[in-house]
Every structure is written in structure tokens, then in C-alpha cells.
Amino acid sequence: MDGLRGQLEVTGVKLATLRRGGRDGRLAVVSRDLTRCLLVPGIAPTLQAALDDWDAISPRLAERAAALEMSASNADLLPFDASQCAAPLPRAFHWVDGSAYVNHVELVRKARGAEMPASFWTDPLVYQGGSDDLLGARDDVPFADEAWGIDLEAEVAVITDDVPMGTRVETAGSHIKLIALVNDWSLRALIPGELAKGFGFYQSKPATSFSPVVVTPDELGGAWRDSRIHLPLLSRINGHEFGRPEAGADMTFNFAQLIAHVTKTRRLGAGAIVGSGTVSNYDRSRGSSCLAEKRTLEQLESGSPRTPFLKFGDRVSIEMRDEHGRNIFGTLDNQVTRAIS
Amino acid sequence: MDGLRGQLEVTGVKLATLRRGGRDGRLAVVSRDLTRCLLVPGIAPTLQAALDDWDAISPRLAERAAALEMSASNADLLPFDASQCAAPLPRAFHWVDGSAYVNHVELVRKARGAEMPASFWTDPLVYQGGSDDLLGARDDVPFADEAWGIDLEAEVAVITDDVPMGTRVETAGSHIKLIALVNDWSLRALIPGELAKGFGFYQSKPATSFSPVVVTPDELGGAWRDSRIHLPLLSRINGHEFGRPEAGADMTFNFAQLIAHVTKTRRLGAGAIVGSGTVSNYDRSRGSSCLAEKRTLEQLESGSPRTPFLKFGDRVSIEMRDEHGRNIFGTLDNQVTRAIS
Numbered sequence: 160m161d162g163l164r165g166q167l168e169v170t171g172v173k174l175a176t177l178r179r180g181g182r183d184g185r186l187a188v189v190s191r192d193l194t195r196c197l198l199v200p201g202i203a204p205t206l207q208a209a210l211d212d213w214d215a216i217s218p219r220l221a222e223r224a225a226a227l228e229m230s231a232s233n234a235d236l237l238p239f240d241a242s243q244c245a246a247p248l249p250r251a252f253h254w255v256d257g258s259a260y261v262n263h264v265e266l267v268r269k270a271r272g273a274e275m276p277a278s279f280w281t282d283p284l285v286y287q288g289g290s291d292d293l294l295g296a297r298d299d300v301p302f303a304d305e306a307w308g309i310d311l312e313a314e315v316a317v318i319t320d321d322v323p324m325g326t327r328v329e330t331a332g333s334h335i336k337l338i339a340l341v342n343d344w345s346l347r348a349l350i351p352g353e354l355a356k357g358f359g360f361y362q363s364k365p366a367t368s369f370s371p372v373v374v375t376p377d378e379l380g381g382a383w384r385d386s387r388i389h390l391p392l393l394s395r396i397n398g399h400e401f402g403r404p405e406a407g408a409d410m411t412f413n414f415a416q417l418i419a420h421v422t423k424t425r426r427l428g429a430g431a432i433v434g435s436g437t438v439s440n441y442d443r444s445r446g447s448s449c450l451a452e453k454r455t456l457e458q459l460e461s462g463s464p465r466t467p468f469l470k471f472g473d474r475v476s477i478e479m480r481d482e483h484g485r486n487i488f489g490t491l492d493n494q495v496t497r498a499i500s
Numbered sequence: 501m502d503g504l505r506g507q508l509e510v511t512g513v514k515l516a517t518l519r520r521g522g523r524d525g526r527l528a529v530v531s532r533d534l535t536r537c538l539l540v541p542g543i544a545p546t547l548q549a550a551l552d553d554w555d556a557i558s559p560r561l562a563e564r565a566a567a568l569e570m571s572a573s574n575a576d577l578l579p580f581d582a583s584q585c586a587a588p589l590p591r592a593f594h595w596v597d598g599s600a601y602v603n604h605v606e607l608v609r610k611a612r613g614a615e616m617p618a619s620f621w622t623d624p625l626v627y628q629g630g631s632d633d634l635l636g637a638r639d640d641v642p643f644a645d646e647a648w649g650i651d652l653e654a655e656v657a658v659i660t661d662d663v664p665m666g667t668r669v670e671t672a673g674s675h676i677k678l679i680a681l682v683n684d685w686s687l688r689a690l691i692p693g694e695l696a697k698g699f700g701f702y703q704s705k706p707a708t709s710f711s712p713v714v715v716t717p718d719e720l721g722g723a724w725r726d727s728r729i730h731l732p733l734l735s736r737i738n739g740h741e742f743g744r745p746e747a748g749a750d751m752t753f754n755f756a757q758l759i760a761h762v763t764k765t766r767r768l769g770a771g772a773i774v775g776s777g778t779v780s781n782y783d784r785s786r787g788s789s790c791l792a793e794k795r796t797l798e799q800l801e802s803g804s805p806r807t808p809f810l811k812f813g814d815r816v817s818i819e820m821r822d823e824h825g826r827n828i829f830g831t832l833d834n835q836v837t838r839a840i841s
Contacts, residue, residue, distance in 0.1 A: 182552060182769075211523060250593045250769055252632035255702065279697075286699040287628040291593035291769035302765065303666055324839060325644055346765060356620075358627040359700015361596065365765040424643065424687060424706040428523075428591055428632035498665055 171378025172217070172224040174337070175371055175489075176206050176245045178295065183207060184245040187237070188223045189372050193489055196239040197227055206247050206373075210430040213320045213336055217375070241371035241489045246293035247339055248318070248430055254290035254367065255421050256314070256343055256434035257283055261411040263439035263452055270455040283412045283420040286360050288343070288367060290432065296371040296491045300344060301498035302471075308347030309469040309495055313394040313448035313477045315406050316341045316434040317414045318373065322427040331418035332386045334427075338379070340370035340392070340477055340488045341434055347451055347468060370477070371489035382481065386413035390487075392438045394448055395476045396469070401453075402446030404438045406479070471497045512719025513558070513565040515678070516712055516830075517547050517586045519636065524548060525586040528578070529564045530713050534830055537580040538568055547588050547714075551771040554661045554677055558716070582712035582830045587634035588680060589659070589771055595631035595708065596762050597655070597684055597775035598624055602752040604780035604793055611796040624753045624761040627701050629684070629708060631773065637712040637832045641685060642839035643812075649688030650810040650836055654735040654789035654818045656747050657682045657775040658755045659714065663768040672759035673727045675768075679720070681711035681733070681818055681829045682775055688792055688809060711818070712830035723822065727754035731828075733779045735789055736817045737810070742794075743787030745779045747820070812838045 175196060176184035183205040187196040202219045203209035209216045230236075258264055261279055268275045294300060302309055318337040326334070349363035376383045382390045389407030393400070412420070417433050427433075438448045447453045454464030469475070478490040516537060517525035524546040528537040543560045544550035550557045571577070599605055602620055609616045635641060643650055659678040667675070690704035717724045723731045730748030734741070753761070758774050779789045788794045795805030810816070819831040 252591045252593060253630055255630070258699070276697075282697075284697050284699055285702050287630055287702055289594055289596070289628055289766060290631070291772055292767055301665070307765070324642070349765070354698055356617075356623075356625050357695055357700075358599070358625055359698075361626050361628055361762065362765045366767075421702065424648070424690070424703045425630060426633055426707075431632055 170221070170225070171375045172220050173372050173374050173378060174206060174220065174247065175239070175373075176247050176249060177243050178245045180204070182249060184249050188220055188227055189239050190227050193239055193372065193486060195227065195236050197223060197235055197237065199223055207430050210318065210320060210336065213429065217336070242297040244297070244371040244489075245295045246369035247337070247373040248432065249293055249295075251290040251293060251430055251432050252428050253431035254288040254293070254434070255285050255431070256288050256436060257285045257412060257417045258436035259283065259410050259412040259417060260436055260439040262409050262441050263437055267451065267455050270458050280411065283417055285417065285421060286364070288364055292366045294366050294368040294493065296369065296489060296493070298368065298493060299496045300366070300368065300493045301496045302346070302365070303498045305470055307349055310345045310347050310450045311394060311396070311448070311469070311475045311477075312343040312345055312437045313392050313402070314341040314343055314435045314438060315339075315388055315392065316432050319418065319427055319431045319433065320429045322418060322422050322431065324422055324424065324426045326419055326422040328415050328419040331422075332415035334418060335376060335386065335414055337373040337375060338383070338388065339373045339432075340479060340491060342368040342475060342477055342491050342493060343434060344368065345449070345451070368491055368493050370491055374487060379487070386415040388479070390479050390481065391445070392448060393478050393480065397474055400446065402448050404440040404445045404448060406435070406438045409440050410435065469495050471495055511562070511566070512716045513561050514713050514715050514719060515547060515561065515588065516580070516714070517588050517590060518584050519586045521545070523590060525590050529561055529568055530580050531568050534580055534713065534827060536568065536577050538564060538576055538578065540564055548771050551659065551661060551677065554770065558677070583638040585638070585712040585830075586636045587710035588678070588714040589773065590634055590636075592631040592634060592771055592773050593769050594772035595629040595634070595775070596626050596772070597629050597777060598626045598753060598758045599777035600624065600751050600753040600758060601777055601780040603750050603782050604778050608792065608796050611799050621752065624758055626758065626762060627705070629705055633707045635707050635709040635834065637710065637830060637834070639709065639834060640837045641707070641709065641834045642837045643687070643706070644839045646809075646811055648690055651686045651688050651791045652735060652737075652789070652810070652816045652818075653684040653686055653778045654733050654743070655682040655684055655776045655779060656680075656729055656733065657773050660759065660768055660772045660774065661770045663759060663763050663772070665763055665765065665767045667760055667763040669756050669760040672763075673756035675759060676717060676727065676755055678714040678716060679724070679729065680714045680773075681820060681832060683709040683816060683818055683832055683834060684775060685709065686790070686792070709832055709834050711832055715828060720828070727756040729820070731820050731822065732786070733789060734819050734821070738815055741787065743789050745781040745786045745789060747776070747779045750781050751776065810836050812836055
């Protein structure tokens, strides 16, 4: 393989974690068209192992990815099947989610008659999420009670290498190694009581779902600039389009700013996941990325929300397509189910 | 070794992670008197690996621990040195910290004239912490600014195996596999602004320090009952005793209750760490486990706090001794330092 690097155009990489070989799964390089993949045990057994030594390992993954595009290693190819994918990191060491689309925060506050502090435009809002149980793109999402107000939150997330404490915005972007899509499930009926206690979300932010595939930033070409993705994020509920806001347009804080914010008092370890928060546009014709926003708009328009939260059996799908209509990350397609107790 | 199990009294186990062999260190069994240890690569390379398969692995660790007490495996013995220890889990997948000593919460609220909701006595308060960077018992603890209000929080924590969603209090205790001491460093001056934003702690709760050794509950004998440790937790600042509250006396929610609370809407993966929050007693003669509580008492007594927060160069040590005065977990002894930027 060593000679291939010179012969092939080495660009971006798509990676997935296949559900085999233990709790952390097995790392695979995925073809750009999401039809084929290749396990890479000789390079890194798991995505976490790759991230732990990214500078050394990523060129070797890029070489395999380029070879895969040439079909230069047919013997080991597997058909790619998103239903066989765990979350890219089935368990991660850090998951922090921003709320970077401040127009969304402003809107939700307005609906409940609460003033939004001006500092929200300059000081990012983030919460620490649980990361020991990240869900795959086709996993069922069980809850005990529909009355918890089950909601999607369609988001973009980045995965970093080691980021030192005190990293500045100017250098933070260089720590972004991979990009994913996320459904940050939220339990709206549990949020007010939990936030009133003052310590933030816990029960109201259950396990999060991830796209089958993560990609390196260069895989996005010109759509990745200024530490934002400039493409629409498409979500559907039970097959009906729910929203397609443009993820770059109204992102008040880009990922470099979010990373600088979260490293003010701590470093991040390799494999830390940083989320954007619910993608939202001022242009309301583009729809929403969560039911809470849609319900807020309905309330402002007609005095009360009409759209219900999710029920057992509902399916939420999320994907992003490039300017040629090609699916970049594969599709999240999770069904909400009744937890068996 | 297989025959030893029958010959030796197999009781509890003490474990540590030595700072070698990569990011997750190397698992060692530690002698009860904390003088000797033994790497166990043939059983589990890391503590996370042991927890991933605890039912199968823990009996083998117990056997080695029993043999170690007999000095039955002299050849591989190493002197135990807490300064060589990383955190038992140098990076973990889940760290959730309770605030289980409600008398402490009530006191702090009283000082700032805020009513505490009655539900705080029945509904546990927890926050999700960052777990990708857990500090060893002798690691320096760097911060950029003394003005952040650097404080200790001396706590007890437990480490679980896999805990299903919806676990009830009655069975939650059986998931507690290991116990540790924790210093949950807090940046008091950053807390009000951060909590006012509504999403809980992030910058104000930096990396947490752990005791050099974790122990199985049976290692505590009768001091572990009702999912609480009934022993004093001793903290010192620059060698002067700061507090020795009894960790079982006023713990409103025991660890089984905390685990049931955190699994209401999610499962926990093996190796999840659940903290008690700042240990505190109604008996104020026992001192405190954080400066914020001491300052609150001073304020209530004389109108203003006298004791300053920590300065660069200050050392905080935390330990717990059994009824015979023997150090159970080893001693945390961390120095606060100025971060190099």
C-alpha cells in the first residue's frame, strides 16, 4: 500500500464503526458513495484508537480511502450497511453540546416572555452531555413515557484531537478532525423542572444518536469554511420533511469559538465531541430542527402549539446532502419505542 | 494461581492505575496497607477493561489481592507509590456528581437569602461532569486565574458496572463495584454567571482529582452499609485540618438512590462514576469539605466570609481512614498551580 499514496489523489476520509468486536466496535473506512467499506485492523481497531494517535494514523486512513475509491483493494471490501453501524464512537469520553444558533434561543425565550441576556450573543451557551451510551443511526430509542415530551434536535457535531487548556479561537479550528450529524433527543416535559433545580440537564437529555458516518473536514470541500458547514440539514418525521435549515447561515458561534469556550478551564482529550445545538434559521420557511421550535412558532402565531411531541413508533431521519445531492454522512433513521421495564 | 482461591481468604480488592502503557495506564492490584502492588496484564490491562467484564474478572483480581496479602507472588511485586498513579480511570465515559448532602445545599441557599424548594429533600440534584481528563492523586491542578475562586470539594464516588435504564433503588446498590475519593474542584467565581445562563456547570467545574486507589465495597467491611460509607472524610489545606465530616451521617440520598435517579431516562455503561457531592454534616464542629461552605458559615456568623479561596501553590489533601486508623484509598495531595499559557 505504501506506494499508493503517490499514485492516488488523497483527499478526505469517511469512517464508520461497525457493530462487532466488543463495546467499541471496529473501525471501517467507507467509500464516498456509502456503498462499500473496509475494516482497517492493521491501522487502528477502533475510532478512539485512531483519534488517540491521529497525526500518525489519519494519513494511512486517507490512503485506504483513496484506494477504496479506486477499488484497488477488492478482496477485503464489504458492502456498507448503515444498520450495522454503531455510533462512530459508541462511547466517548466527552460530549459537550452548544446552543450556537442564538436566533433559536431568542425565539424560544420570546415565546415564554423571558428576556434573553445580551451576553448570549457573545458568550456561548453549552451543556455537558452523557457520553457513555451513544446510539447508532438505526438504533431504537426507548423511553418509558410519551408524556416526557419526546423531541428531536438535529445538529452538527465535530470530534477533536487533544486540545490544550486555554486554546484561542485562532487555533481552535485546527483541532477539528471529524464531523458528524447528531440527533440530541430531548425530553421537553422534564426540562423545566430540571433546569429550575439550577444544575442543568440530566434526565431531560438522554442518549444521543449519531450519523452512521463521520467525515474529515476536507471531505466537505468548500462547504466547510470558517469552522461551519454551509449546507442544509434535512430532517423528516415519519417520512415527511420537517426542516432543512442551512447549517452555516445563522450559526452565531462557529466550532472554533465553541472549542475555545470549552477549553477556558480544562483541556479536551482526543475524541471529544462538540455539538452545535439545534440548527435554526431566521428564514422560517426552511422549517425547524426540533419540535420545540415549531411549537414555539405556532404559539407566537396562533396562541397555542398544534404539533405534538413524538409518540412511540415515530421515526426521525436526519441527513445532509452535498451540492450534487449526494448523501454525505449517511442517514440517521431512529424509531422512538416504548422502553421495556 | 487457580488453586489459591480455595486456600486464601478472598475478601476485598484495592486497585490502582499506574501511569504507564498509554492514555489509560495499567491496572495494578494494591496491598491492603498500600505498600506493594502487582500489575495484572494477564487478567486485565486497564481498569476500564476489568469493568467491561467485571463478573468474570473481579474474582481473579480478588484472588491476586488475597495472594498479595500472603506475599505469595513476590517476584512481580512493585513498591506502591501514589505519585506513580493516574486517576483510577484516567478518562471515563460518564461522570455524574450528586449533591446528596442536602443540609449543605440548604445552608448555602440560606446564606444568599434563597428559599430551597422542599422537593430538594426527595428529588436528588445531580450534574453531568466532564470525564475525559481525570486527574491523579498527586497531579498538579493548573488554572489560569486565582480570581476564578478556586475551591476544593471533598467527596466520595462509586463506579458502576452496566446499569439498565429504569433501575429501581432496591437493585441499584448491586451495581456499585468500586469506591473512590474525589476532589471535585470548583471555580466559585465562575458559577453564578454560568448557572444564570440556565444550562448548568461547565467552565466552573474543571477536571476532577481522584484517590490513588479504588476499593471494592466489601473492602470497607461494616463501614459500608445502606449504600453509604460511615467513616469521616478528612481534608487538609496546606497541612492544616480543614474538615472531617462523617460521610454516612447526613447523606440524604445514598448511592443506590443516586443511581436510580440517573438511570430514569438512560442506562449507564460500565465504568460510570457517580459522586456524592460535597460531604457535609449538621455538626459544624466537624468542619467542612469545601471553602464555599466555610465562607457561608462565616457570613452567617459575622456578616462576611473571612477564609479566602485557594491560591497558586496551595495544597489540598483528602483521605479516609478506617476504625483502626488505616488509610483506605491512599491520599489525594494536589497542588494548585498557575497554568502556563
